[in-house]
Amino acid sequence: MSTGATGGSAATASDIEDVESFRLRARNWIRSNLAPLASDALVGVMRASHSDEEELASIARQREIQRMFFDAGFAGICFPKEYGGQGLTPEHQAAFSEEISGYEYPSEIQAPTFSPCAAVLLDFGTEEQKRRHIPAILRGEELWMQFLSEPSAGSDVAAALTTAVRDGDDWILNGSKIWTTGAWWSDWGLVLARTNWDVPKHRGLTVFILPIHQDGIEVNRIEMLNGNKEFCQEFITDVRVPDSDRVGNIDDGWTVGTRWMFHERMLHNSPLVTIPKGGARGSIRAAHLVEIARDAGRLDDPLARDLIGEGRTLDVVTHALQERVAAGLRSGRIPDQSAAVGRLFTGVVAARTTTLAFEIAGGTGAAWEDADGATAECGNDYLLRQVSCIGGGTTEMARNVVSERVLGMPREQALDRGVAFRDVPRGGSSRR
Known part of the structure; x- marks a missing residue:
């Protein structure tokens, strides 16, 4: 198995641009080349906010931005140089993700194209497969599912x-x-x-x-x-x-x-992806709860303020946990399967934060119109809140991984263990 997924060929410290110089270069480039995002951009749970034509235009723009990253030396920050990446460190990627917060970025390209798909190619692909596909991925020419x-x-x-x-x-x-x-x-x-x-x-x-x-x-x-x-x-x-x-x-x-x-569970901690600090596409960010309370006329409501405080607390704990898990995995102090801890927590927190938004929205959580601002669509988000606990591997599976592979608890009973797959009972249409 290749080890290239975390940085590529070894380099001395003098070969690598220091993180703060990289951060400043990234900041200047981002502010000169990318458009600021509206405060509510990318917020919500799988909202149907665009026509097919608008979605295709958005994907085309994301491919364009990814190519801009590539031409400017910001694509594949932790990918090996021999496949078109920059060969830098997770700290460089973290700096770039912080600086791009609030600006447009290729959100739908990060998962699953970069992680887990490109990560799997780096780990297991042949040399020909890597050289054929990784540079094309980094240029935004190939989107993977x-x-x-x-x-x-x-x-x-x-x-x-x-x-x-x-x-x-x-x-x-x-x-x-x-x-x-x-x-x-x-x-x-x-x-x-x-x-x-x-x-x-x-x-x-x-x-x-x-x-x-x-x-x-x-x-x-x-x-x-x-x-x-x-x-x-x-x-x-x-x-x-x-x-x-x-x-x-x-x-x-x-x-x-x-x-x-593992790479799927590692998404928010992966050094291979660019996800702005403060939230990813398709979620309710804690900061957005304030906007919902404002548009619901509840900024001075003690209950609403308590709910906002809970959201903020969950946000702080999420980031602290993700940093701890990422650091532990990089250092080898904790096993790879510990990525399931982060996956479990982010799934549960996303569902809870979406519930907080619905509760703060009040009556407009049940019926809304476009003029209702940040409270609009909170009802649909609430109905779809469990998406965060299903997509990317269910939180139930994450609990199993944590209990069995991290804590060493006994494995749950499986009647098909050790049985030839053709002999496992299934519905008639699936027999072979």
């Missing part, structure tokens, strides 16, 4: 039924993936598929990469209760993939998958 979840598997991704059958130097893929955010405007997919039915489920998986928009792949969009259509389901029919686009060893996809899910 993870084809991981399946309609029949829920959180048990190892129970994948999408199959890959060897045919000479190729593989033939058939199956379906679901809950793929933005697949309709993305370019490549990282796919977990079953290659062996005669071994226990974790031992018969293999990972592949494939272009999304090709014959044999049908992308259907899923409409959520608020009208959002970001989620997609893909139907894969007789798609031919060359063995050169296999990632990792045959039937050893769970080794890749375990690291894949």
Whole structure:
């Protein structure tokens, strides 16, 4: 496994620009080249605020910004130089993320294109795969999605039924993936598929990469209760993939998958992504609670102020915990699986902060119009609040990881452990 995902070739301290000089250079470039964001930009839980045309225009702008990053020397800050990155440290990335707060940035490119997809390529990809795809990712030319979840598997991704059958130097893929955010405007997919039915489920998986928009792949969009259509389901029919686009060893996809899910849980701590300090796309930031209270006419309401205080406390603890987890992982003081601690906390906190927003909004949380300002859409956000506990791996799975792999508690009972996957009871339509 490559270790390039955290910084690339070794360099002496004299070879690396100091963090404060980098920060100043980044600050000047950001303020000269990027537009400030409105205070409510990117706030909310999967809000259906744009038409398809507007969303495509937004993605095009994000690709453009990513290319601007690349040309200015700010793309792939912790990616190895040999693949187009800067070969700098997590401290440099943290400085850039702080400086870009309040300005436009390629929010929908960070996850899952940079993490977990590019991170998985750095860890397990062949040299040819890295040189083919990583520079294109850093230039904004390739947007990647993870084809991981399946309609029949829920959180048990190892129970994948999408199959890959060897045919000479190729593989033939058939199956379906679901809950793929933005697949309709993305370019490549990282796919977990079953290659062996005669071994226990974790031992018969293999990972592949494939272009999304090709014959044999049908992308259907899923409409959520608020009208959002970001989620997609893909139907894969007789798609031919060359063995050169296999990632990792045959039937050893769970080794890749375990690291894949580590990078997914690490998103907010990953040195490979740019996420402004203070909040990511698709959430209710604690600072936004003040704006909701203002537009609800409740700034002087003691209850509303208590709720704002709770949100602020959660925000402070979240950042402190994420910094501690990131530092522990970098130093090796805590195991990689501890990333699940951060994943669990951010999921629960996001759901709670969305609830706080709904409670502060009062009556407009149930019925609103555009003129209601920051209180508008708080009702829809509340109904979708559990998205933060499902997307990116459920918080229930994170609890299992923390208990079993971090705290060393006994594993929960699994009736399919040690059983050949073809012998595991399933519905008739999924038998092989």
